[in-house]
Amino acid sequence: MKDNSKISSAVIKRLPRYRRYLSDLQKKNVDRISSNELSNLIGYTASQIRQDLNNFGGFGQQGYGYNIQSLYNEIGSILGLDQDYKMVIVGTGNLGQAIANYTHYYKSGFMVSAMFDVNPKLIGLRINDIEVLDYERLESFLKDNTVDIGIICTNKDSAQEVVDKLCAGGVKGVWNFAPTDLILPEGIALENVHLSDSLHSLAYYINRNKNNEKE
Template sequence: MKKDAKISNAVIKRLPRYRRYLKELQKKGVDKISSNEFSSLIGYTASQIRQDLNNFGGFGQQGYGYNVEGLYNEISAILGLDKEYKMVIVGAGNLGQAIANHTYYYKAGFVVCGIFDINPRLIGLKINDIEVMDYETIVDYVEQNQIDIGIICTTKDSAQEVADKLCFAGVRGLWNFAPIDLEVPEYVAVENVHLSDSLHSLAYHMNRNYEEKEKAAEK
């Protein structure tokens, strides 16, 4: 990575997509790929791909392109996916249970170690062999087990208090599914997943595409 370079969030958000396509190429036995070939496959321009990767050193060779396995490993390291992360889920409702049961996270090095809730009817329940614990014990658990990531699946009203506790206990990142923007210390990373925002964006694109189709039909 270029020393002291500030990488835009837009570039970071494209890296997992690059990695995912590179993994598929590996499965097909592809050893190398040019930026133009990658462009045709992934949908970004070749120039965009080169610019994005140049933020971290480039990795390509003129006249050869990119080594698929090498680039996959480099992007994995840039994203920090060459490590394992311990996570806790706060909120054992439908969303929390779905995340706990999604085995992809475990395969990718994100391990759910604990699940917490305030509902007495849920405490003691086992989800994917993980027992739901009393939320009141979360600070001690996070500290003792050196948890890296807190996943917030609570209501909007509870989310900030949960975030405060998790930050106090020492997590380095929050994956927030509550419909609220959290206030956290600068050293804690936050990724907000506002499901309604995503659905609203989908509605916009659907309507825009329909309008463009109608205009084209009128010509």
């Protein structure tokens, strides 16, 4: 495999989507696909597909195309989905619980080890058999357990404090659902899901379409 360290995030963001389409094709028992056929399905140009994949190595074969099974596996391995991840969720409101449920049922390689909250009404509850622990215990939990990913489902005011503790405790990545921008040490991965920002851009496009119709 080539050196992946300077591949643009535009490429990386497309990989999970490639993988989804390849998974669908696999389920339909399709063996192989050309960049052109894949382009028709997925909507990226054939040229872009070939460029994207060649960032990581030559997965295709001239005159044949790409083997779906093996390309699916390759992309999984590029993304690191052949590994397991231990996660903790901080903030056990509706969103935290929904994420716990979602990963529990749909994301086999991503296991929630514990959930944390400050609310005494929630502490002690079990969600999908995961106990909700007192937030006070986060630091000691991180000392005693290897945790790869911290998931922030708190409000925006607590988020930075939580992320500091998580990073000090050795997590390698942070999945942030709080509507704020976090500062984290070099070398720790961050992925934001800014629901509010997403809803607001939706509002923009709704209005743009309305205005265009008027013209």
